[in-house]
Amino acid sequence: MSNLKKLVIEPLRKTNPVTVLVLGICSCLAVTAQLKPALVMGASVTVVTALSNLIISLLRKGIPNRIRIIVQLVVVATLVILIDQFLKAFAYDVSKQLSVYVGLIITNCIIMGRLEAFALSHGPWESFLDGLGNGLGYSLILVIVAFFRELFGSGTLLGYQVIPQSFYEAGYQNNGLMILPPMALIVMGIIIWISNKDAGHGTAGRETTTQK
Amino acid sequence: MSKKLGMRSEEYKVKSNAFKGLAKWFETHEPKGKWAWLGSTYEAFHTFAFTPNRVTKRGCHVRDAVDLKRAMITVVIALAPAMLFGMWNIGYQTSLHTTDWPYELGTAANFFYCFWFGFLRMLPMLAVSYVVGLGIEFAFAQIRHHQVNEGFLVTGFLIPMIVPVTTPLWQLALATAFAVIIGKEVFGGTGMNFLNPALVARAFLFFAYPTRMSGDGVWIAADLWGTDAITGATPLGELAAGLQPSASALDMLIGTTPGSTCETSVIAVALGAIILLITGIASWRIMFSVILGGGLMGLLFNAIGANAYMQLPFYYHYLMGGFMFGAVFMATDPVTAAQTNVGKWIYGLLIGILAVMLRVINPAYPEGMMLAILLMNCFAPLIDHCVISRNIAKRKKRAIISSKTTAQ
Numbered sequence: 001m002s003n004l005k006k007l008v009i010e011p012l013r014k015t016n017p018v019t020v021l022v023l024g025i026c027s028c029l030a031v032t033a034q035l036k037p038a039l040v041m042g043a044s045v046t047v048v049t050a051l052s053n054l055i056i057s058l059l060r061k062g063i064p065n066r067i068r069i070i071v072q073l074v075v076v077a078t079l080v081i082l083i084d085q086f087l088k089a090f091a092y093d094v095s096k097q098l099s100v101y102v103g104l105i106i107t108n109c110i111i112m113g114r115l116e117a118f119a120l121s122h123g124p125w126e127s128f129l130d131g132l133g134n135g136l137g138y139s140l141i142l143v144i145v146a147f148f149r150e151l152f153g154s155g156t157l158l159g160y161q162v163i164p165q166s167f168y169e170a171g172y173q174n175n176g177l178m179i180l181p182p183m184a185l186i187v188m189g190i191i192i193w194i195s196n197k198d199a200g201h202g203t204a205g206r207e208t209t210t211q212k
Numbered sequence: 213m214s215k216k217l218g219m220r221s222e223e224y225k226v227k228s229n230a231f232k233g234l235a236k237w238f239e240t241h242e243p244k245g246k247w248a249w250l251g252s253t254y255e256a257f258h259t260f261a262f263t264p265n266r267v268t269k270r271g272c273h274v275r276d277a278v279d280l281k282r283a284m285i286t287v288v289i290a291l292a293p294a295m296l297f298g299m300w301n302i303g304y305q306t307s308l309h310t311t312d313w314p315y316e317l318g319t320a321a322n323f324f325y326c327f328w329f330g331f332l333r334m335l336p337m338l339a340v341s342y343v344v345g346l347g348i349e350f351a352f353a354q355i356r357h358h359q360v361n362e363g364f365l366v367t368g369f370l371i372p373m374i375v376p377v378t379t380p381l382w383q384l385a386l387a388t389a390f391a392v393i394i395g396k397e398v399f400g401g402t403g404m405n406f407l408n409p410a411l412v413a414r415a416f417l418f419f420a421y422p423t424r425m426s427g428d429g430v431w432i433a434a435d436l437w438g439t440d441a442i443t444g445a446t447p448l449g450e451l452a453a454g455l456q457p458s459a460s461a462l463d464m465l466i467g468t469t470p471g472s473t474c475e476t477s478v479i480a481v482a483l484g485a486i487i488l489l490i491t492g493i494a495s496w497r498i499m500f501s502v503i504l505g506g507g508l509m510g511l512l513f514n515a516i517g518a519n520a521y522m523q524l525p526f527y528y529h530y531l532m533g534g535f536m537f538g539a540v541f542m543a544t545d546p547v548t549a550a551q552t553n554v555g556k557w558i559y560g561l562l563i564g565i566l567a568v569m570l571r572v573i574n575p576a577y578p579e580g581m582m583l584a585i586l587l588m589n590c591f592a593p594l595i596d597h598c599v600i601s602r603n604i605a606k607r608k609k610r611a612i613i614s615s616k617t618t619a620q
Binding site: 175 | 380422
């Protein structure tokens with residue numbers, strides 16, 4: 001795999017910002033009760049991470065080290081306001097549903113993390129791809145969590161009824177806990193559990209110590 | 213794994229002839245070769261049938277005939293009075309409210325039919341709870357190459373006892389699976405969980421399917437099968453709705469009121485409490501301090517007396533709902549309770565206080581016991597930490613003083 005391709009592919013699983021670095025958890029809990037806001041949120045964060053990485057990478061040689069955080073914040077805030085206005089203009093319903101969480105993208109740890117750790121020391125094209133990959137990795141987890149929460153919590157996907165009416169007549173009920181934030185945390189925990197198991201973390205170390 | 217188990221079979225002392233055949237069967241059917249992965253399942257059934265004779269030979273250990281299995285079975289025995297009474301009460305409640313009840317009320321035949329009715333309602337719930345819970349426990353033990361733990365023996369018994377009788381079986385199965393996996397196994401299994409798994413199952417049902425866990429329409433079974441219910445409010449439900457409880461204090465003491473399947477009778481729970489206290493399985497400090505805390509809070513509300521609920525005599529809180537059941541069987545869970553003696557007092561008092569507070573002040577939660585215990589389960593390690601560090605600080609001070617005096 002070429003290095004550039006790796007920048008986009010690796011954050012999807014191996015260095016996923018949510019499940020491995022455990023960043024951006026708050027918004028994962030807040031906007032995943034339904035699939036549609038989760039998709040929009042994921043797309044917004046992806047755009048902001050990719051573009052802010054690109055811009056900071058272009059400016060990186062001119063930014064004085066001491067005030068770099070402020071410069072980063074100005075760039076991110078500008079992009080977030082643009083996204084917010086864009087959503088208000090073209091997707092008003094979703095923008096209302098997401099309410100303050102669009103504005104709170106500024107505080108998303110993933111964005112600052114990528115700017116500090118990657119964009120300040122890499123070229124514009126690489127930085128853009130890295131931002132894109134991390135944004136997509138974040139969106140992936142958001143969509144998985146939202147899929148399960150909407151399916152079992154409301155019986156719908158993207159607002160369409162998925163669980164047939166006959167199920168409800170047979171005694172099936174929507175799971176109210178899925179709508180509540182604690183279940184988002186638990187679903188996330190299960191995803192991290194599975195992905196750790198997949199990557200060989202967890203029990204691997206323990207077994208070598210016990211089997212002497 | 214299998215090698216280790218192979219050594220084991222001679223270590224079992226078999227005295228009775230009747231069980232020799234079974235012992236022989238265990239010896240000859242030990243999993244080997246491609247079945248070796250079933251080792252912990254085999255082990256679980258073997259030690260369930262015969263007391264293992266193997267003891268720890270090295271190190272400093274407390275040696276006691278009461279191992280985890282015997283402790284757990286004692287709790288199940290202590291739960292039996294409440295379970296038996298609950299079965300009868302299920303039938304009794306339905307007989308009061310249905311028109312096509314086959315027996316005359318008050319006759320001996322009716323007494324047994326009430327019990328039979330409740331038995332048939334409880335049996336599927338118990339079966340679902342044990343099959344799902346033990347299935348998951350065995351699976352986890354196999355995957356982790358651990359021995360199967362006995363922890364679920366009590367949890368599986370408790371879960372059907374603290375839910376409404378009309379709870380659909382699939383919801384019960386889901387709640388059990390949730391409790392065992394998320395409440396227990398992710399933390400490392402029996403002894404590692406910080407929340408009481410039976411209460412996790414109930415809390416799951418409470419928040420996931422609120423229409424099935426509270427209100428007036430879930431406490432009395434309409435018929436022998438199915439999930440239909442007859443409308444009938446629990447004493448706590450009536451109070452939360454701003455009414456006075458229609459049942460008398462004596463009814464509530466005996467337990468002939470609607471409620472979760474086996475929690476209504478204070479007398480049956482007290483019998484269990486006596487068994488637990490005599491055998492020393494449960495901590496009297498916790499039991500007593502929960503009751504004390506509830507009483508103090510009840511008296512405080514009596515003194516304030518701002519509304520009818522606050523003016524309710526304080527001892528009513530003991531009689532209604534799951535207060536006593538929680539105090540005796542849930543709060544005393546040795547894994548999730550505070551471990552230090554001072555900690556146990558604080559833990560118990562706060563459970564009692566919070567439970568009564570939730571009942572009286574928050575009408576959205578008619579029964580506060582479950583939430584109070586779960587909340588204090590979360591704080592139990594912190595309480596212990598504070599008690600221990602205080603103790604260390606105190607001793608340090610003493611040590612410094614005494615070293616100073618000797619230096620002089």
